[in-house]
Amino acid sequence: MGTHAKLTSRLTAFVLLLFVLVGALGWRLVDFQVVRAEEIQEKSLERRSVTQTLTALRGDILDSSGQVLARTVFRYDVNAAPKNVGPVFRAEDGVVTEHSVEAIAMELAPLLGLSLEELLPRLEGDSEYANLAKAVGAATYNAIRDLRVPWIYFDQFSDRLYPNGAVAGNLIGFVGSDGTPLAGLERQFNSCLAGVDGQEKYERSAEGVRIPTSNVVTQPTQDGGNLNLTIDSNLQFFAQQVLADTVAELNADWASAIVIEVETGRILAAAEAPTVDPNDPAATDAGNRGSKIMQFAFEPGSIMKSISSAMVLDSGAANEFETKKAPDRLQLEYGESIKDSFDHDEFDLSLAGVLRYSSNTGIYAFGMEVDEKERFNYLQDFGFGTSSGLNFEGESSGILRPYEEWQYADKYTHLFGQGVSVTALQMGFAYQTIANGGVRLDPILVDSCTGPAGEVLYEPNQKGYRVISEANADLNLQLMEKVVEFGGVGKTAAIEDYRVAGKTGTAQIREGDGYGERYAISFYGVAPVENPRFVVGVTIYRPEGVSNSAKATPPFKAIMQQALKHYRVPPSTTTSRDDIPSNRSGKPGA
Amino acid sequence: MRVMMLSEQDARKLRPSVIAGLIFVLGIVLVYVVQLSLNMVLTQDAYKLSKLMAEKRQLATEVQIIQEEVDSLASPQNLADAANRLGMVANPASVLLDIRSGKVFGDPVPADPDETAVASANMVANAALGTVSEFSPSTIAASGFDISVAIVSDADSALALDSGLIPASPTR
Numbered sequence: 001m002g003t004h005a006k007l008t009s010r011l012t013a014f015v016l017l018l019f020v021l022v023g024a025l026g027w028r029l030v031d032f033q034v035v036r037a038e039e040i041q042e043k044s045l046e047r048r049s050v051t052q053t054l055t056a057l058r059g060d061i062l063d064s065s066g067q068v069l070a071r072t073v074f075r076y077d078v079n080a081a082p083k084n085v086g087p088v089f090r091a092e093d094g095v096v097t098e099h100s101v102e103a104i105a106m107e108l109a110p111l112l113g114l115s116l117e118e119l120l121p122r123l124e125g126d127s128e129y130a131n132l133a134k135a136v137g138a139a140t141y142n143a144i145r146d147l148r149v150p151w152i153y154f155d156q157f158s159d160r161l162y163p164n165g166a167v168a169g170n171l172i173g174f175v176g177s178d179g180t181p182l183a184g185l186e187r188q189f190n191s192c193l194a195g196v197d198g199q200e201k202y203e204r205s206a207e208g209v210r211i212p213t214s215n216v217v218t219q220p221t222q223d224g225g226n227l228n229l230t231i232d233s234n235l236q237f238f239a240q241q242v243l244a245d246t247v248a249e250l251n252a253d254w255a256s257a258i259v260i261e262v263e264t265g266r267i268l269a270a271a272e273a274p275t276v277d278p279n280d281p282a283a284t285d286a287g288n289r290g291s292k293i294m295q296f297a298f299e300p301g302s303i304m305k306s307i308s309s310a311m312v313l314d315s316g317a318a319n320e321f322e323t324k325k326a327p328d329r330l331q332l333e334y335g336e337s338i339k340d341s342f343d344h345d346e347f348d349l350s351l352a353g354v355l356r357y358s359s360n361t362g363i364y365a366f367g368m369e370v371d372e373k374e375r376f377n378y379l380q381d382f383g384f385g386t387s388s389g390l391n392f393e394g395e396s397s398g399i400l401r402p403y404e405e406w407q408y409a410d411k412y413t414h415l416f417g418q419g420v421s422v423t424a425l426q427m428g429f430a431y432q433t434i435a436n437g438g439v440r441l442d443p444i445l446v447d448s449c450t451g452p453a454g455e456v457l458y459e460p461n462q463k464g465y466r467v468i469s470e471a472n473a474d475l476n477l478q479l480m481e482k483v484v485e486f487g488g489v490g491k492t493a494a495i496e497d498y499r500v501a502g503k504t505g506t507a508q509i510r511e512g513d514g515y516g517e518r519y520a521i522s523f524y525g526v527a528p529v530e531n532p533r534f535v536v537g538v539t540i541y542r543p544e545g546v547s548n549s550a551k552a553t554p555p556f557k558a559i560m561q562q563a564l565k566h567y568r569v570p571p572s573t574t575t576s577r578d579d580i581p582s583n584r585s586g587k588p589g590a
Numbered sequence: 591m592r593v594m595m596l597s598e599q600d601a602r603k604l605r606p607s608v609i610a611g612l613i614f615v616l617g618i619v620l621v622y623v624v625q626l627s628l629n630m631v632l633t634q635d636a637y638k639l640s641k642l643m644a645e646k647r648q649l650a651t652e653v654q655i656i657q658e659e660v661d662s663l664a665s666p667q668n669l670a671d672a673a674n675r676l677g678m679v680a681n682p683a684s685v686l687l688d689i690r691s692g693k694v695f696g697d698p699v700p701a702d703p704d705e706t707a708v709a710s711a712n713m714v715a716n717a718a719l720g721t722v723s724e725f726s727p728s729t730i731a732a733s734g735f736d737i738s739v740a741i742v743s744d745a746d747s748a749l750a751l752d753s754g755l756i757p758a759s760p761t762r
Contacts, residue, residue, distance in 0.1 A: 004593070007593065008593060011593070068661070071657075071661075073654055073657075073658065074651070074654060137655075137658065137720075138651045138652075138654040138655045138658070139655045139658075141651065142651055142652070142655065161658070161661070161718055162718055163658075163661035163662070163664070163665055163718055164665050164666060164667070164716065165665065165667060165714060165715050165716020165717060165718055165719065166714045166715040166716060167665075167666060167714060167716075205636075210636055210639065210640060211636065233666070234666065237666040237667075237670075237714060240713075240714045241670070241712075241713050241714060244713035244714060245713060248713075277715040277716060277717050279716070279717035279718045280715075280717040283715070283717070284715075496683070496696075497695065497696055561684075564684065565684035568684075568686060570686050570688065570695050571686070571695045571696055
């Protein structure tokens with residue numbers, strides 16, 4: 001074989017080899033780029049991409065002036081990876097120093113609220129997770145993070161903060177440790193407050209840095225709306241202070257106070273003591289974590305007489321001048337008797353006199369002039385026996401039996417507040433009806449729910465109901481004014497320079513088949529009489545050693561006075577009607 | 591396949607142009623350089639974005655810390671306690687002035703700590719109370735209140751405003 005032929009065959013072999021190699025590579029390339037392209041791309045994307053949940057913020061709860069009563073904050077669980085625990089190297093002023101685990105633990109322990117003996121064992125072992133502290137605040141988180149300990153890591157989560165503590169805690173309710181709303185408005189208006197979590201997907205490099213233009217938000221976050229209450233937190237706090245003082249002084253089970261703006265039906269304060277601090281619900285007995293104003297129905301006693309007198313006036317059964325004989329004890333035909341709270345000769349009482357002396361026999365004499373069905377209808381119209389429309393969780397409707405079922409004492413005891421049970425909310429709005437010219441308004445506790453951009457998502461649809469005529473409502477208020485003007489206990493509810501109308505109540509409390517020795521004492525009142533602005537209703541439940549409502553008037557007076565001062569209501573410029581008879585002889589004056 | 595022997599002249603004709611090759615190579619280099627620069631800018635921005643996001647988180651945390659401090663200081667519980675420590679007692683008697691008629695409603699009465707039905711010290715629980723008002727011992731000592739109402743009659747001390755309007759109270 002010549003040189004030329006040898007060269008040609010070698011070249012041919014080389015070219016063939018080259019073709020095989022290129023072919024093999026080409027085939028592999030096609031395999032990667034075409035045949036398995038999708039599968040490989042998916043695997044690659046899976047490694048690079050990160051899916052992150054974008055936490056939606058729960059909305060705030062605000063009072064009538066925009067003061068925050070509940071907000072969402074971030075809390076942190078502090079964790080360690082014991083497997084990686086070791087000395088920490090820190091560069092300070094260009095010098096790298098080694099800090100032992102013990103030295104780091106000494107820095108960490110006070111921040112975590114742990115002793116060194118408690119902390120060190122948690123840092124031992126081969127696991128990758130050990131919780132050191134739960135739900136620490138942002139300041140602690142910052143302090144621990146600044147220590148730059150590589151084996152410490154944090155789990156961030158959103159939590160609820162109630163900056164004013166127990167102020168309106170009975171209304172706001174609270175959420176569980178996992179953020180689930182458990183009580184009050186937090187639960188009732190969860191659909192307004194809760195947001196919708198979003199989801200974000202993006203790719204990151206080996207160093208964990210987000211690859212530009214790679215992020216795709218798969219689901220946008222929707223933050224929750226804000227709940228705007230009618231509650232005035234300053235007034236609410238004041239009322240809670242007064243009640244806490246009262247409960248402590250009288251060793252009562254509890255006390256409540258409701259403040260209603262007459263013209264609008266807005267609840268400005270619904271205070272209770274004791275009550276729950278939503279920041280720490282476990283610190284309060286389960287029985288005191290709700291709202292008794294809405295949820296607890298009780299026999300109201302004599303505060304009901306103002307409603308009975310309104311029925312008598314409006315039905316036309318009597319006017320302000322008519323009088324009835326009112327003995328201290330009245331024997332009824334079916335063996336029962338009605339007794340006044342004090343022994344007295346037979347009085348000649350007008351309706352105002354009945355209220356002034358809180359005479360059970362007197363209100364019986366007037367009230368029985370009104371037909372049973374008519375009385376029942378009035379009671380219903382005043383809002384008793386039905387839910388208020390607030391739809392507050394666990395709200396009680398009270399008990400008002402249909403008139404067809406009334407038997408014996410049922411036929412009259414409701415006239416002086418027995419045989420029916422009511423909530424403080426219902427009684428407050430019955431007084432609001434009288435103060436508002438006979439029109440009962442639906443109560444409003446939540447003004448609105450507004451979205452993150454300020455759009456209104458919810459607004460209450462308030463209705464008004466004509467219960468009695470305007471003239472009779474105003475007249476009834478003037479009769480109630482005589483209680484504060486001349487009444488033995490009622491006088492202590494008087495506020496200097498303001499005309500106040502109201503009614504005392506000392507209700508017995510059922511125990512078993514009869515009544516116990518302790519009472520529910522109340523004072524419900526309105527001021528100023530000539531242009532009613534507020535209804536304040538105070539109830540003190542089972543005070544010790546108290547058998548009349550004299551202890552209910554000081555908190556009423558303090559709260560009403562604060563409301564008048566806070567809302568800058570000028571003192572009255574008119575005086576009460578001096579021609580209305582209210583004394584024991586059916587004559588005007590003392 | 592055949593290998594042909596060519597003359598030197600023919601071979602020179604078939605040799606590829608050096609200039610075209612250079613342009614081709616330079617073009618490729620240029621494309622790579624531009625792509626590299628773009629990548630560098632984008633990567634740099636990615637790091638910057640990452641840093642800014644960390645800064646945003648840090649600032650949000652600081653805002654939360656300060657907000658919680660303000661919440662705590664502004665809470666009625668802290669204000670009641672602070673007022674109580676300074677010897678302040680709520681005065682239930684209100685005195686109102688009708689600006690249009692100049693009429694004064696009510697009589698100024700000094701607040702009496704023995705008479706008031708309200709305990710000024712806080713009695714309402716607040717587990718969120720963290721930062722509270724602090725006063726120096728001299729401030730507290732200086733607050734030893736005198737039970738009398740000082741009527742300020744000095745006209746020079748009256749609040750004078752250009753607009754003639756009374757400013758809204760900063761109290762929430």
